Amino acid sequence: MRTDQPVLPGTSLGGTSPRTVWDGFHAPRLTQARRLAGLTKRDVAEGIGVSAAAVGQYEAGTNRPRPELIPRLADVLDVPMQFFVAGRPMGKLDSSMAHFRALRSTSGAQRERALGFVEQVWELTHALEKRVQLPLVNLPGFTGGEVHPGIDLPADPVGAARELRRHWGLGDGPVRHLARRMESHGLIVAAPSEADAAAAKVDAFSSCGLLRPVVVLTPNRADDVYRYRFSAAHELGHLVLHTASTGDSLLEREADSFAAEFLTPEKSVLPLLPRRVDLARLAGLSRTWGVSVSSLVYRYRELGLVSDATISRSYQRLRGLSRQPGFAPESVRGFPGEQPVMLRKAFELAEQDTGLTIRELAAELAWKPARVRELLGMPDSRPVLRLV
Known part of the structure; x- marks a missing residue:
């Protein structure tokens, strides 16, 4: 048996x-x-x-x-x-209903696999939401939103980023714990483990085709918390700016512009940027604002502060510093606030309030219990018997 x-x-x-x-x-x-x-x-x-x-x-x-x-x-x-x-309830997606961060580097089969992953994440969320009230969806422009703020975000990426910051009460400073912040406004954020085949070759992607917006972040492609945070903000930009995915490079550039303004607002960062590109000072700003030094260098270009030749030289110098303290990638695992917890916390609350077990949830979903634990971010804690 x-x-x-x-x-x-x-x-x-x-x-x-x-x-x-x-x-x-x-x-x-x-x-x-x-x-x-x-x-x-x-x-x-x-x-x-x-x-x-x-x-x-x-x-x-x-x-x-x-x-x-x-x-x-x-x-x-x-x-x-x-x-x-x-x-059983089933979320169904096709490729037009998802924005992929690295469209050209992923095959159709890989994207199909990732879509199946999102469908399962939604089904798990739906099962938990029958037992636990999750944060209401509060995302202007998302048609399935449960909070109706009565505002429309501007169509331009920079204006949309500024207005969303205002609507979410983020002020003008750094955005701390971005993944948790998104969850607090009702977005599903999923960060598959490296062992999850659905995320093996896909960078980051999002979908607004289900009853809750979903953002999937996959640190296994580049375990760098700053790139990870930028990807999260990039996908947030897609959700508020674009109703469907066309694969157009213009949409990707718009999402990048949104992410840059959302994470490093011009009026806050501009006075802090040294007049000359000083990588050591930018490394300090990088830690404060939770963005990469490379992203800050690019802000110089976006804001028209220096020439393209200066930008190119700065990137060359950055490549030479890529393994030095302050410039080397920092693992997402070192930043708990950037790792999603909503689904795991919802299960723990349902377990405490109703006695729900992993096995019962697996029965309802018709999954293997191990798959439920995997998507909840709750690895099996039992010791492993090894025979030699």
């Missing part, structure tokens, strides 16, 4: 048969599981002994896998058999 299989409400492990799953088979769940596994239809077909065309029919809903194939399908895709049963 596979003890990591969750139990659906009203059933037992022994009572959930392949025939029962076949009766309630939901084609979109197969597509989602395949996305998450990072497999092609041909890969799945080879794993269960059918043709790729047959798998295409299963996903299209024009045919269903025979009952005897369902356990093999679950094994190939590393999900419980119950995962394929209809009746």
